[in-house]
Amino acid sequence: MKLLCKWLDCGMNTFLLGCGMAVLWVLLQVFCITSFYIPTDSMEPGLLAGDVVLVNKLAYGARLFNIFKAANGKQVDICRLPGMVEVERNDVVVFNYPCPQKWRKIEMDLMQYYVKRCVALPGDTFRIEGGRYKVVGFDSSLGCVDAQEHFKKMLSEYGPVRSASLLRAYPGDSIIGWTTLDFGPFYIPRASDSVSMEMRTVKLYKNVIEWEQKEQLLCKEGSTYLGDSLIKGYRFRKNYYFMAGDRVENSKDSRYWGLLPEEYIVGKAVRIWKSVDKRTDRVRWNRIFKKIE
Numbered sequence: 632m633k634l635l636c637k638w639l640d641c642g643m644n645t646f647l648l649g650c651g652m653a654v655l656w657v658l659l660q661v662f663c664i665t666s667f668y669i670p671t672d673s674m675e676p677g678l679l680a681g682d683v684v685l686v687n688k689l690a691y692g693a694r695l696f697n698i699f700k701a702a703n704g705k706q707v708d709i710c711r712l713p714g715m716v717e718v719e720r721n722d723v724v725v726f727n728y729p730c731p732q733k734w735r736k737i738e739m740d741l742m743q744y745y746v747k748r749c750v751a752l753p754g755d756t757f758r759i760e761g762g763r764y765k766v767v768g769f770d771s772s773l774g775c776v777d778a779q780e781h782f783k784k785m786l787s788e789y790g791p792v793r794s795a796s797l798l799r800a801y802p803g804d805s806i807i808g809w810t811t812l813d814f815g816p817f818y819i820p821r822a823s824d825s826v827s828m829e830m831r832t833v834k835l836y837k838n839v840i841e842w843e844q845k846e847q848l849l850c851k852e853g854s855t856y857l858g859d860s861l862i863k864g865y866r867f868r869k870n871y872y873f874m875a876g877d878r879v880e881n882s883k884d885s886r887y888w889g890l891l892p893e894e895y896i897v898g899k900a901v902r903i904w905k906s907v908d909k910r911t912d913r914v915r916w917n918r919i920f921k922k923i924e
Contacts, residue, residue: 679915683903694710
């Protein structure tokens, strides 16, 4: 009987230890650090397809939301805990892709993650001049400059038909006429910023305003309506970012779908902890624990 009690005791302790470890693992994944598999070449040469990166959630602050509702495809309110640092230009960031259904509609999709480089912050005025990324008042390089030059050269060698899809840029409007070579100036809103509502600002910020307000924004007979309300200006509630892939010619990023809400940011990509060549299934040992810059 004593032996049986000891065995049950030992089994219960093992079970509780296992439960404790499982809870700790979940808490670490939710609040501290997680991993993300790089499926494509959109961040080459820094990140290769087959890399697995560590994502620091503590850096910008872990997110709190109803994970069960989000997993069922429902839209959720997201709160963020205080972070250790702010997002900076040129940070490599993992986020939920904001336009999973349509490029002009912002929605939460828990299962779609992207990794891109942040090239413009809330309050920045971003533009692309001759293929080069620029922010007014910021003199350092943004993104992968070599790739930006290569993209410009590549398009100059293509005919107009082949280059048309690569040149087409957000917001996809012929009046504004932005392309992936000549884009902007585009003001990146921060919380509490205000803009006047006219045809141009409606086209640029329609998707983020509709996401914030859950109402349709439209221009009719020279006036702007949010739902049934006539508005002359709008004050943003959230912060937004402009994201770009380092491999410019093969990256589905903000140049095409627009602004990223702060709530959709998962964390900062900090190191590669595993890397396997997708063509050969061989481990790329020289990339293990390489810092992401």
